[in-house]
Amino acid sequence: MRTEVRIWMMNFRIPGGPLTILGPSGCGSDVAVFDEVADTTTITLDETDERVHRLLSVLEERGITAWWESRYDCFTDDELEAARLILMAAHSILDGIFAGPRVGTRYDMSEACKLCGAGARQTSAMVVDGESLHLLEAKRTIHTCYNDILVDEKLAGALAESGATGISFRGVFAAFEKRGHFQLPWRQLCATHTLPRMSPRSTGIQPYKSCSCGRSSFLTPSKFPTRLVYRAADVADSRDVNVTWEWFGEVKFNGDVYDSVLPYPMFLVTPKIWRIFQGAGVTGFDWIPIQVVDE
């Protein structure tokens, strides 16, 4: 495993242009990518590269604030193969297709937290926004804005035939205003097993607005690599597909589930599931092995 640092700058907010930053910090075209359309520069460096410190120092010295930093762990295929479980994390949850309670998906809230909605149990097929179907084009897997995982029928078949444990499927419908719901050739991949709480040794996870249930409002800020840790005893009973006990993301819940923004659990899968997604050429997700500790 190695950790990469990505610094992203808005060119027009840098007096003199990005080269006045890149030159003094020793960052050339081997690590910097210019996007002329977006007018941005992205620099990717290994965390141990001394240019990280130089670059951050130059930005600070010059008082430039229009830049953002993310840090993430990169794994080899061998490391992924050897993992007990792997976090399947969408690159950007905001790029997901709009779906869920505000589009018509039904939920049972009888065992959910009354304050944040964590623990909402889906009771219908997944309904997605009919105006967003272009997002499905040329894809075999997509996540919704609530981290539901949708797969095309062929991939659903491959997952089902693999004998993987802990999975079930639901239908996927598109909702069109005034024209009702139409079934799509996609399936929602659902986990039947919820893991116990993760270890407090996990890092890169922060509650942004704690709920008294302790279960929701977790974020994975991009400035820190997401590193999930589980006790060995807590993953002894895991399946090929699992969801976390913790629920992530923004929460806006006032008691009316069909007018709410619900938090969502994250998916943890075995290398067997990772291989099936890899074989299908699926992109758009980070695959991050969990760490397992004795206590």
Ligand SMILES: [Zn+2]
């Ligand atoms: Zn709660």
